[in-house]
Amino acid sequence: MPAPVHLAATGCLTTFGDLEGTFAGLSEGAWPFGSGPGWAPGDLPVAQVHADVGALDRHRTFALAKAALLPLYGLDGTGLAVVFATTTSAMLLGEDAIEQHVQGQPVEVGEDLLCSHLAHRGAESVGDWIGATGPRLVVSTACTSGTVAFGIGADLLRAGRCRRVLVVGADALCRTTVYGFRSLGAHTRTACRPFDVDRDGMSIGEGAGFALLELGEGETELAGVATRTDAHHLTAPEPGGEGLIRAIRAATRGFEPGEIDHVNAHATGTPTNDGVEARALAVAAPGAWISATKGATGHTLGAAGVIEAVLLAESMRRGIVPASRGCQNPIEGVAVANVPRARVQRLGVSVNLAFGGHNAALALRFRGAA
Amino acid sequence: MKATVLEHYAFSWPLSAPQEIPRPAAVEAGAWRRFSRVARLAAAAAAPVLDPAELDRDELPMFFGTGLGEYSSSYGFLKSLFTRGPAMASPLLFQNSVHNAAAGHLSIALGLRGPSETLCAGALTTLRTFERALCWLEANSGFALVVLADDVNGESADGWRLGGMMGEPGEGGAAFLLAAADPRAEATLELLPRSEHAMAASSRRAAPFFCTADAQAVSNALFAGGEHRFDYPGCTLVASRL
Incomplete structure (x- = not known):
């Protein structure tokens, strides 16, 4: 370990x-x-x-x-x-x-x-x-x-x-x-x-x-970080989301997919990204609540992964999955909410996709009082 | 931290004597046309070191270091924006303008689907990229591909000339296939801490702005044999041929 x-x-x-x-x-x-x-x-x-x-x-x-x-x-x-x-x-x-x-x-x-x-x-x-x-x-x-x-x-x-x-x-x-x-x-x-x-x-x-x-151990631990590459296209994700699935699995090694409570998704709002991501999350994090924060912060590019990990940690600390602003009619099967929901989160994941066919996932484990 | 070196290859030349970058057989001509110059330099260096058949390209991590990044593509995109207007700004140059475009092109052309990181540390880019790869190998074992590339050419060099930033511009590419420990390897790379006195001395050295000069020196040292020490602020990189 x-x-x-x-x-x-x-x-x-x-x-x-x-x-x-x-x-x-x-x-x-x-x-x-x-x-x-x-x-x-x-x-x-x-x-x-x-x-x-x-x-x-x-x-x-x-x-x-x-x-x-x-x-x-x-x-x-x-x-x-x-x-x-x-x-x-x-x-x-x-x-x-x-x-x-x-x-x-x-x-x-x-x-x-x-x-x-x-x-x-x-x-x-x-x-x-x-x-x-x-x-x-x-x-x-x-x-x-x-x-x-x-x-x-x-x-x-x-x-x-x-x-x-x-x-x-x-x-x-x-x-x-x-x-x-x-x-x-x-x-x-x-x-x-x-x-x-x-x-x-x-x-x-x-x-x-x-x-x-x-x-050392702390209230919010970094359980894993992983990247995987699509080798498919410079600006479009691989349609099946295999690279993202592999990144999530590598970042959450030691845990079952069903143990993931909350995913802060990349969710840029482009038709292609969100469609691929929805398919990948259905496989890699079934049952998890999804939050999509770029409808509030905008896509902050190189900062996004840090800001979104920080927001995920805050969400886990407060026991609240935030709303996903801008999403009124979610894609079928994506568990986003338009109001904040109280939920205990022990294992949270934040994911990002990028040019270069790049997929990254980060897992946080919350050990504090729920 | 220490790793063995299975393969390495490096090349560089001064801007005053530019050379054509040979297309590796592993990269299709159609893909090559879409490559930025940095990506071409990186591919020309990386392809020859990826020969060992047992490499699992689904898991092989690639650490790509670049001191200047995709300056040429960024410059070209902005030139298209400023001279032809927003409607004619080039999407191809934009997608090539991100620092990890070269790593993305390499991934597609060479079928690399493992972890990938693009790192920049100015004159210390070679050191930091090796440091990252050695950290990775310590935590994960297996293999790691280190690729370094920087281009300075044509119009993109004007900015550097105007600013008096680069006494002797140059470009090049380098690649190193590292393993945590491989009995076949004939060379090693090791990162050692340095004393405070050595740190002060090394911080005064003038460093080139393109990272491949250092990478070329490491590769040359590995070919030359014996032990060669490269002093950096806070640490020494030791290249040894067994």
């Missing part, structure tokens, strides 16, 4: 604010989607963080991460590893430089902006800010990045490479992803409706989340 690893602290920042606000926002509150920043196309609803985070870092992605991490500021960084999950890193400002360059204008930006594409800057920025002296690295497997980061962190701890691990996920809205998903026809022009029979696309969001991992 591998040494136990637990979540010693968690937090997040989304369009609904901190963890408390976000958990409440999963079920009620203001409509989360709007037209976004000034550069964003007005016809694509996105979920923007409204907190003023600009003073924390000139790169919005890193500022979001630091704002989420404020409750941990002052943490002893000795032997602390940072595993940072992101998709586009600080690309938002790098886009300005590239726009000036391709239009033949003098590039009025410095080295810092030209380097904003370098994904590792996130781990460095957060590591310097919090004084972490352990290994720092970035995982960038697109929309599964955050889930993968937990597995890397757990292995670093078990191998004795650090004393504690700070798993951080962050992504800011930027033109690359907003216009990119628009170019693929994957972004809704109406509303994100995960698992709804009338769903027509995703809504991008921005945000950040964190989890502090430590060795």
Whole structure:
């Protein structure tokens, strides 16, 4: 048996604010989607963080991460590893430089902006800010990045490479992803409706989340993390969901599928993703309650896996499966609810799918009082 | 942490002397056309080390490290957006712009359906990717495929030149097939802790921005024989030929 690893602290920042606000926002509150920043196309609803985070870092992605991490500021960084999950890193400002360059204008930006594409800057920025002296690295497997980061962190701890691990996920809205998903026809022009029979696309969001991992038993333990690849298509999941099923089974090794109480699904709201995921979950987690949180937070890309694991842990701690906003008429067989439901959860799973035919699953075991 | 090295292959060249990347026989021509340059570099390195017949490609983990990521595809996508407008922004370049696009292409072309992780750590990318693979092997045993690739070419290099970020741009690919312990192996990789004094000294060294320079050096050391030590902040990577 591998040494136990637990979540010693968690937090997040989304369009609904901190963890408390976000958990409440999963079920009620203001409509989360709007037209976004000034550069964003007005016809694509996105979920923007409204907190003023600009003073924390000139790169919005890193500022979001630091704002989420404020409750941990002052943490002893000795032997602390940072595993940072992101998709586009600080690309938002790098886009300005590239726009000036391709239009033949003098590039009025410095080295810092030209380097904003370098994904590792996130781990460095957060590591310097919090004084972490352990290994720092970035995982960038697109929309599964955050889930993968937990597995890397757990292995670093078990191998004795650090004393504690700070798993951080962050992504800011930027033109690359907003216009990119628009170019693929994957972004809704109406509303994100995960698992709804009338769903027509995703809504991008921005945000950040964190989890502090430590060795030893705790109230919420990391029971397993696994990834598997479809080897099928770069942007479409394998229709049978075999890769996702294999990832869930690997992450929950030692448990029976029927023991899974709750799955926080990837549930982007695209017709293809949600259909494949529904089929896979019916096999890999029969009987589990399903929550689809992107109808509230938007799809926060590289941050999604961390935010959703944090929300799953909070759901297990409170004994409440949250509602799935945007889903009025669920796909047949998917046990989502449009109101929060009280339910004891001992084994919870969070899953994400990504470009590259990538599937990731994370399992949490709750040992606290129900 | 220590692992044996079953196979390794690396290549690199300076931007001033670019070379054509040979398409591995294992990759179909149609797929090759859709590959980004990073994916081509990665595939050209990975295909030759995947020969051992007993490898279970449904479970073989791949750890892909890249210092620069898919900068060229990101640049190309944004160029299409800024010059031709949103309606003409290229979906192909967008899907290739994510850092794990190369790992995805490799997975499809080579039939790799196991765990996959794409890692970035700037100048320390080679170290961190090896560290991750060694951690994995310690926890899971079996085999691990480490692939490293970075491209710097054409227009994408302009940004780096403008910023004065890269004294000598280059590109390349490298791959290492590791095993927790395999009696057939003639080489090992080991990660050792370093003293504080050594950490301070190593942190002052100038490092290249592309990760394959380090990977090429490790592969060269394994071919050369003997024991070679690569000092990094906090640790030393030891490459030994038995």
